[in-house]
Amino acid sequence: MKILILGGDGFCGWPTSLHLSALGHDVAIVDNLSRRSIDIELECDSLTPIRPMGERLRA
Secondary structure (H helix, E strand, O other), rough: OOEEEOOOOOOOOHHHHHHHHOOOOOOOOOOOOOOHHHHHHHOOOOOOOOOOOOHHHOO
């Protein structure tokens, strides 16, 4: 099944995407990456670490 995950780089979207992909679904992710920009702008780290996009794409 083809599935589109909105907010796929987020706290819920990323593990959901990985889970559905592991089940064999064709998963596409749409995200504006605003959470990453906010962390950079505020010079702070998230309580839930965000792996670099390159690592996430390889996963």
